[in-house]
Amino acid sequence: xxxxxxxxxxxxxxxxxxxxxxxxxxxxxxxxxxxxxxxxxxxxxxxxxxxxxxxxxxxxxxxxxxxxxxxxxxxxxxxxxxxxxxxxxxxxxxxxxxxxxxxxxxxxxxxxxxxxxxxxxxxxxxxxxxxxxxxxxxxxxxxxxxxxxxxxxxxxxxxxxxxxxxxx
Numbered sequence: 001x002x003x004x005x006x007x008x009x010x011x012x013x014x015x016x017x018x019x020x021x022x023x024x025x026x027x028x029x030x031x032x033x034x035x036x037x038x039x040x041x042x043x044x045x046x047x048x049x050x051x052x053x054x055x056x057x058x059x060x061x062x063x064x065x066x067x068x069x070x071x072x073x074x075x076x077x078x079x080x081x082x083x084x085x086x087x088x089x090x091x092x093x094x095x096x097x098x099x100x101x102x103x104x105x106x107x108x109x110x111x112x113x114x115x116x117x118x119x120x121x122x123x124x125x126x127x128x129x130x131x132x133x134x135x136x137x138x139x140x141x142x143x144x145x146x147x148x149x150x151x152x153x154x155x156x157x158x159x160x161x162x163x164x165x166x167x168x
Contacts, residue, residue, distance in 0.1 A: 008151055012109050015039050015087045016154060018048070020111065022064065023089040023161050026050030033161035036064040036088040038072035038081075038105065046084065047071035064088065065096035069103040078104040082143075085109055089158050090117050091149060094130050097137035101145060108134065110149035111158035120162040 008016070015037065022035025034051040049067035053060045065088050072081060085107040086092075086100055091114040100108060118129050138145040151158075 008109065008148060011043050012085075012087070012148065013151075013154070015043060015045075015085070016109055016111055016151060017157075018045065019087040019089050020154075020158055020161075022048050022050050023158075026052075026064065027161045027165065030054070031058070033165055034064040034089050036068040036086060038068050038084050038086050040076070040080065041083040041085075046075055061095065063093065063096050065092045066099040069096070069099045069105055072105065073103040082106040089161075090114070092134045092137075094132045094134075094137050097134040100134075101138060101141050101143070104143070105145070107146040108138075108149070109151070110134075110147075111151045111154045112162075113150040113155070116150065116155055116159065117162070120159055121166040124166040 019035045019037050022037060023033045026035055027033035032051040032054050037048040038046045040046055047068045049064045051064045052058050052062035065086060069086060072084060081104040084105050086105050088110045090112040091110045092100060092108060114129060114133060135147050138147060
């Protein structure tokens, strides 16, 4: 189940910008430029992660969203996670959406759509995207997950770290 809202609050924008900063930090560390945070209902950051799926030492399952969700699940019980939001620089892939669902996180806000990301990455072998929107993954579940994204007024900002990164 998925519920859909389209309005970003000022708090959402502030927290989404933190996720974008984490993506920039991942890029500066030589990793894929993705970042995610989990915040509680009061806007307190519970967990954050950059991407660490890049070869040779990276693990292909170490997407920022999956790692941030797992860290949050280690710190809070499911009922508290249901009131949390995962903020991410790009739309969660199917793997990450599944992890977010299983961690009981109740809301997702993302800046860059999977379609726009694909335009930036092309057919780069380190980012073989799945054409499966996170809303479809969440809609397959028994529990509602609210999804807000993409954030049209923040897509250019979210795309910036990807410009030139995916050249083969």
